[in-house]
Amino acid sequence: MCWWLLVLSCASLSSIVLLFLIGGQRYKVFSEKCVRRPGPLVTDSKQRDARLTRGFCVDLIPPALDAVVIGSGIGGLTAAALLSKAGKRVVVLERHDRAGGCTHTVQNKGFEFDVGSHHLGQLHENSLLRVALDQITDGQLQFARLEPHFHTLILGQRDERREYHVHAGKTQMAESLKKQFPGEEAAIDEFIRLMKLASRRMPLIAILKIIPHWLVNFLVRTGLLGHMSAVFHLATTNHSEMMSHLTRNKDLQALSACLCYGVPPKESSFLINALLMHHYRRGAYYPRGGGNEFAFHIIPVIQQAGGDVLVRAPVRRILLDQHGKAYGVTVLKGPEEIQVQAPVVISDTGMFDTFQKLLPPHIENKSEIQSLLGMVRHGMGSFLVFVGLNGTKEELGIVHQLVDV
Numbered sequence: 589m590c591w592w593l594l595v596l597s598c599a600s601l602s603s604i605v606l607l608f609l610i611g612g613q614r615y616k617v618f619s620e621k622c623v624r625r626p627g628p629l630v631t632d633s634k635q636r637d638a639r640l641t642r643g644f645c646v647d648l649i650p651p652a653l654d655a656v657v658i659g660s661g662i663g664g665l666t667a668a669a670l671l672s673k674a675g676k677r678v679v680v681l682e683r684h685d686r687a688g689g690c691t692h693t694v695q696n697k698g699f700e701f702d703v704g705s706h707h708l709g710q711l712h713e714n715s716l717l718r719v720a721l722d723q724i725t726d727g728q729l730q731f732a733r734l735e736p737h738f739h740t741l742i743l744g745q746r747d748e749r750r751e752y753h754v755h756a757g758k759t760q761m762a763e764s765l766k767k768q769f770p771g772e773e774a775a776i777d778e779f780i781r782l783m784k785l786a787s788r789r790m791p792l793i794a795i796l797k798i799i800p801h802w803l804v805n806f807l808v809r810t811g812l813l814g815h816m817s818a819v820f821h822l823a824t825t826n827h828s829e830m831m832s833h834l835t836r837n838k839d840l841q842a843l844s845a846c847l848c849y850g851v852p853p854k855e856s857s858f859l860i861n862a863l864l865m866h867h868y869r870r871g872a873y874y875p876r877g878g879g880n881e882f883a884f885h886i887i888p889v890i891q892q893a894g895g896d897v898l899v900r901a902p903v904r905r906i907l908l909d910q911h912g913k914a915y916g917v918t919v920l921k922g923p924e925e926i927q928v929q930a931p932v933v934i935s936d937t938g939m940f941d942t943f944q945k946l947l948p949p950h951i952e953n954k955s956e957i958q959s960l961l962g963m964v965r966h967g968m969g970s971f972l973v974f975v976g977l978n979g980t981k982e983e984l985g986i987v988h989q990l991v992d993v
């Protein structure tokens with residue numbers, strides 16, 4: 589979903605800021621030249637494993653590291669690849685036995701399953717996400733476009749069962765919704781307008797993350813922020829509240845938040861749901877070869893700069909010197925804790941693990957950290973069922989789309 593885009597842009601932004609901080613000079617990170625024609629799909633599992641499951645051992649830690657990244661999710665890999673493009677030597681430490689985080693795949697009974705990501709949007713030619721992915725994989729990722737009818741939502745049980753469909757397409761998305769919800773044309777037009785506004789003004793929200801904190805506080809406290817753009821209002825209004833102004837149709841309200849990520853519409857920001865819907869407006873895509881193609885093609889970029897991605901490397905602690913500056917991490921190897929030192933440490937393990945498990949307790953106790961941690965809660969738990977179907981899609985009569993029940 590489009591947290592992807594968020595993860596990617598946050599990782600890119602922070603890495604770019606980092607580049608200036610640690611280097612103090614201008615680097616050429618992006619180039620058109622690095623984008624090569626995609627090579628043939630590597631299906632040999634030995635060859636894939638050699639890259640995706642390099643086990644941690646002391647001898648494999650590259651010398652004179654510029655940065656350590658904890659976690660090989662798409663966020664960690666993106667940060668590491670960008671630093672590598674700037675000539676930095678980075679090691680990514682992953683506690684699982686294969687790289688990729690939520691993009692890794694598992695094999696069972698001859699089938700391969702994606703554990704997380706299964707469709708991405710905004711991958712049309714020259715889109716930000718496409719360009720970013722091309723840069724961090726040297727152009728090696730390929731995508732298959734899904735059917736325009738990419739999402740089905742089933743509401744109610746038995747006799748009350750209703751089925752709704754979401755179509756991609758600049759005009760088709762609104763048109764198909766209008767056909768399914770006669771009489772709701774005005775609400776649908778307004779939803780689409782807000783969706784476009786959310787997407788266009790999203791950079792303003794990113795800017796809040798890079799301008800000085802005191803300035804952000806000032807803008808929030810004085811209410812000036814709200815006057816600068818309507819996007820801040822969309823961000824701070826919950827989905828149910830916003831949709832209740834647009835329509836009384838409960839099914840349309842539900843459909844507008846159907847790209848579910850474990851937070852109910854009452855509690856989720858309208859902005860995020862609108863951005864998610866917008867993310868697929870021009871089509872949904874699947875990485876050719878499966879989810880683990882991301883890690884498979886990002887790892888060589890990190891290795892080219894002398895870095896590496898090592899698995900079975902559970903990071904236990906982030907090490908701080910007496911001034912409170914991070915200088916490395918320790919990795920649990922059996923009963924031992926092995927030090928991996930670098931002047932920059934990037935954690936892709938989420939804020940709870942980073943502050944509550946990896947950093948020393950006196951950091952977590954700081955009032956500013958407490959107030960940060962108090963603002964977020966863990967997501968809802970869920971379980972996934974993986975079903976393997978043996979046959980071609982013609983034989984099985986299936987189309988590429990997602991069904992939420």
Ligand SMILES: Cc1cc2nc3c(=O)[nH]c(=O)nc-3n(C[C@H](O)[C@H](O)[C@H](O)COP(=O)(O)OP(=O)(O)OC[C@H]3O[C@@H](n4cnc5c(N)ncnc54)[C@H](O)[C@@H]3O)c2cc1C
Nearest residue numbers: 589592659661662663683689690704705706707902903937
């Ligand atoms: C079921 C599911 C379906 C999804 N579908 C989609 C979709 O269709 N489209 C889409 O765009 N997005 C989708 N997403 C979301 C997307 O996959 C995630 O937002 C994204 O991959 C998260 O990346 P990340 O780098 O932030 O974290 P993660 O991928 O969670 O990576 C964090 C990594 O850190 C490692 N780690 C944690 N602690 C330590 C430690 N102490 N030491 C070493 N390593 C550690 C973890 O093992 C993990 O590999 C889906 C997610 C799920 C779960």
Ligand SMILES: *[C@@H]1O[C@H](CO)[C@@H](O)[C@H](O)[C@H]1NC(C)=O
Nearest residue numbers: 697698699700976977978979
């Ligand atoms: C699918 O069926 C074919 C033919 O019966 C069989 O050869 C193949 O191994 C099966 N694949 C899986 C993954 O079960």
Ligand SMILES: *[C@@H]1O[C@H](CO)[C@@H](O)[C@H](O)[C@H]1NC(C)=O
Nearest residue numbers: 825826827828829830854855
């Ligand atoms: C959603 O917003 C409305 C209006 O601001 C508020 O009354 C309600 O409590 C919010 N819902 C939740 C779950 O926070």
Ligand SMILES: *[C@@H]1O[C@H](CO)[C@@H](O)[C@H](O)[C@H]1NC(C)=O
Nearest residue numbers: 948949950951952953954958
């Ligand atoms: C952190 O705060 C708790 C509760 O206020 C306190 O009991 C604990 O001693 C503190 N720990 C450190 C390391 O400061």
